[in-house]
Amino acid sequence: MxxxxxxxxxxxxxxxxxxxxxxxxxxxxxxxxxxxxxxxxxxxxxxxHPKVTEAIQQQAATLVHTSNLFGIDWQERAGEALCTAAQMDSVFFANSGAEANEAALKMARLYAHQQGFKRPKVIVMEQSFHGRTLLSLSATANPKAREGFYTLDDDFIRVPFGDIAAIKQAAKDYGDICAIFVEPIQGEGGLNTAANGFSYLEELQAQCEANNWLFMIDEVQTGNGRTGKYFAYQHSNARPDVLTTAKGLGNGFPVGACMVRGRANGLFGAGSHGSTYGGTPLASRVVHSVYDVLANSxxxxxxxxxxxxxxxxxxxxxxxxxxxxxxxxxxxxxxxxxxxxxxxxxxxxxxxxxxxxxxxxxxxxxxxxxxxxxxxxxxxxxxxxxxxxxxxx
Ligand SMILES: Cc1ncc(COP(=O)(O)O)c(C=O)c1O
Known part of the structure; x- marks a missing residue:
């Protein structure tokens, strides 16, 4: 080849x-x-999958792209299906996992900015993988992937996955933390699960609530039914403020999503984030078809x-x-x-x-x-x- x-x-x-x-x-x-x-x-x-193929074929022959300057009916429908399944309030559609995570990390910075922070920090985990854009790469642990890219190391605090004591210690050591960002199961890092399973997410959420941090979950890999629930966090009683996904969302069609709930809803306003392609009629109809199959099969x-x-x-x-x-x-x-x-x-x-x-x-x-x-x-x-x-x- x-x-x-x-x-x-x-x-x-x-x-x-x-x-x-x-x-x-x-x-x-x-x-x-x-x-x-x-x-x-x-x-x-x-x-x-025949339902996804049909959605692609029909939409490709009808309307592929108009831009987010206009209303997109399929984006509304996909947003409703996705947010209902994910138990989130609203969604920003992107084109990949890294882009969805970039949106989440930017949102954490906006959240901090509203509270007057100068240089906020996000807690991330050892062995994490969040993508290859500069901010998502800075959140990623793998030193080989980061090498040479002048990643924004001062903006992240890295703690061992599954270690709540380390989070409590970080809260004491730093006054400028604005969020925790975590994968429920670390996919690229070795299929790592916390010793107490998904209850770890509940403990993380409690820390976020106690410290007024955003609780942000990366379900790029674990989402869209992969672990037997729409989203892996739904195996627990935890509820994220920000939830990202991609991969299975389009069953091969490139699409990502950053969802918000409660206090994170409304952080992004008109002009604060965007994407030419995010949520095209074609991508959105694919997402809708994927969620139709997940819900009904x-x-x-x-x-x-x-x-x-x-x-x-x-x-x-x-x-x-x-x-x-x-x-x-x-x-x-x-x-x-x-x-x-x-x-x-x-x-x-x-x-x-x-x-x-x-x-x-x-x-x-x-x-x-x-x-x-x-x-x-x-x-x-x-x-x-x-x-x-x-x-x-
Ligand atoms: C947990 C997680 N986050 C983010 C990403 C990046 O997604 P993408 O490659 O679509 O940018 C991946 C990809 O493997 C991932 O597993």
């Missing part, structure tokens, strides 16, 4: 797919690959049942080895011994087992299958992965 004209920002695998359907990707010669990655948690409804229940089945079956099959699992719904981390060399796993899974996976945090196999996977396909993921791992353990 020649990529002469493309900047080498990715180490691409030596394969490309020409078409996809449901849980399967196909090469030009029709070889099927079972997709347990879905474009990194994007195609939650499976590849080319039993797909999130399936994500919970099949996710649990995949996790349990793999750990049962490999119980004599040092293998455990973590995650929720269709966000599954299979944790391998940290002494194991996992550098060849992705290639071996693809070439020898026709299974598409990802490895994160050096020794965690990350499985992000479609939410509507069949039991037979779940069994295939289990069988292929166990056959890959067993000889290597």
């Amino acid at each position: 020649s990529a002469t004209y493309l900047m080498p920002t990715y180490n691409r695998q030596p394969i490309s797919f020409t078409h996809g359907s449901g849980s399967w990707l196909y090469t030009k010669d029709e070889t099927p690959y079972l997709d347990a990655l879905t474009g990194i948690a994007v195609c939650g409804l499976g590849h080319c 039993g797909i999130m229940e399936n994500a919970l049942t099949e996710g649990q089945f995949i996790r349990k079956s793999i750990t049962d099959e490999l119980q004599q080895y040092d293998v455990s699992s973590r995650g929720a719904g269709m966000m599954i981390g299979i944790v391998l011994p940290n002494t194991m060399d996992c550098s060849q796993l992705v290639d071996l899974a693809r070439d020898e087992h026709k299974l598409i996976i990802n490895v994160t945090g050096s020794h965690v196999v990350r499985l992000l299958p479609p939410l509507n996977i069949s039991r037979h396909e779940s069994q295939q993921i289990i069988e292929r992965l166990v056959n890959l791992l067993r000889p290597l353990l």
